[in-house]
Amino acid sequence: MTNVALVKLPLRHRSGDRPEPANEKIAPVLTSTTTSTTGAPTTIPIAEPWIDDSDVAEVAAAVRTSWGVNAYKYTRLFEADVAERLDRRFALSTCSGSAAIHLAMLAAEIGPGDEVIVPDATWIGSAAPVVWVGATPVFADVEAANGCLSVETIRHLVTPRTKAVVVVDLMGNLPDWDALEAFCKQRGLILIEDAAQAMGAHIEGRMAGSFGHMSIFSFAGNKTITSGEGGVLLTDDPGFYRRAATLRDHGKAPDGLPMYQTEIGQRYRMSDLQGALARAQLRRLDDIVERKREVLGVYRSVLSNVPGLRMNPGYEEDRSVFWMTTAMLEEPLVTRRAELVKRLADAGVSSRPFFYPLSSLPAFAKVPGVAEWAAANRNAHDLHHRGLCLPSGPGTDLAMIRKVAEILRNLAIEMVAE
Ligand SMILES: Cc1ncc(COP(=O)(O)O)c(C=O)c1O
Incomplete structure (x- = not known):
C-alpha cells in the first residue's frame, strides 16, 4: 500500500478570518448568525460544515x-x-x-x-x-x-x-x-x-x-x-x-x-x-481536518481538569479526525445530563447525548438475541449514558467554540458544587 500524499491547498476564506464579535464578554445566549460560514440563524449547532467561495x-x-x-x-x-x-x-x-x-x-x-x-x-x-x-x-x-x-x-x-x-x-x-x-x-x-x-x-x-x-x-x-x-x-x-x-x-x-x-x-x-x-x-480536506483539530484543541484547553467531565479518550492525534467532540460525564453530571443539556440550550448551545446503543432501539426489538446483547454490551451503553456531543463543526468560528467550552465549564463547576 503506498503512502497517500496529502496536498495542502491555499486557503481562500476561513470563518476565523472574519472580524470578532464586538462584545468579547460571554453573551448569555449565543447565536451563530454572525460567526458561521453558512450564516444560518440558529443557536450554536452541533455540526456545521465549512463552506467557502470555492x-x-x-x-x-x-x-x-x-x-x-x-x-x-x-x-x-x-x-x-x-x-x-x-x-x-x-x-x-x-x-x-x-x-x-x-x-x-x-x-x-x-x-x-x-x-x-x-x-x-x-x-x-x-x-x-x-x-x-x-x-x-x-x-x-x-x-x-x-x-x-x-x-x-x-x-x-x-x-x-x-x-x-x-x-x-x-x-x-x-x-x-x-x-x-x-x-x-x-x-x-x-x-x-x-x-x-x-x-x-x-x-x-x-x-x-x-x-x-x-x-x-x-x-x-x-x-x-x-x-x-x-x-x-x-x-x-x-x-x-x-x-x-x-x-x-x-x-x-x-x-x-x-x-x-x-x-x-x-x-x-x-x-x-x-x-x-x-x-x-x-x-480542502487538509484545511478542514486542521480546523477540526483546532476545535478539539480549544475544548481540551478549556475543559481539562474540570470536575464532572473529561474529554473522550479516543481522540489520538494521528488516528482520528475528531469528528464530534464528546465530553464523558461523571457523577453528578451523568444523572443530571438532561438538565445540563437544557441549561446549555438556554445559553444558545446545542448538545446531544451520544448514540443510543442499537440493541436498545425499538427499531431492532425483533432481532433475535437483541436482549442478550443489550445486557452484555457495557461499553456501548456507557458511551450513550455518559457521552455528551458538543458543537464541533469546522464551520463554527473558533472564538465561538471557546465560548461554548467556557459556558460548559462554568455550568459543570456550578452543578458539581450544588
Ligand atoms: C457511522 C455512520 N454510518 C452510516 C451513516 C449513514 O450515512 P447517511 O446519513 O449519509 O445515510 C452515518 C450518518 O450519520 C454514520 O454516522
Missing part, C-alpha cells in the same frame, strides 16, 4: 453546465478524485452513506439466513441496510478506548452463518485495522469499513476508507466534508464494483447498453450538484 463556485459551475451530454461529469470527477486520494481502485458516488452500505451488502450477496456483525455503538445507518437485505444484525460491544470494534469484541459472535462484519470508525477514530483485516481474512468474512465519520483520518500512511473489502463515507451536512446529502462506496475489487455500480443505476451495468436494464436495481446516484460540492470540499 465550494460555491464549483456548485455554480455544475448548475450551469452539467446537463445533457455533460450529465454526471462532476460525480465522475469526484469519484476519480476520491479514489486517488484514498488509494482505492474504484469509487462509486451515491445519494447517501446508508445507500452505499446497502450496495455493499447487495454486492457481497448478503441476504436472508446470513448474520452480519455490527457495532452496538453507532448510527442506525450502519445497521439498517443489514435488515434491508433480509440478513440478521448481530450487535457487538465496542472498545472503551476508541468506541470501535476489535477482534476481542467480535470473536465470540462469529457463527457458521456470519457472512460479514461492518466496522465503524466511530467519531473519526480508527481501530486496529491490521488485526481486524487478518481476523476476517482467516475466517473468510467480508469486511466493510463504515468510515462515514472518519474522512481524513489516517494510520501509518493508510487513509480511513482504504480498509476492508469495501468502505463507505457519508457526506451528510454534519460530516467533516459534505455534499449536502451523499455518500461513496470504495473498493479495490472489480467484481464488487461492477455489481454495486449496476445495482446503483436501476440494474444497468456500467458498460451496458444505454437504457437497458438486466435486473431490478436501486436508484442511488449522487447528483452532479452534490458531486461538485463533494469535489470542492475534498480539495
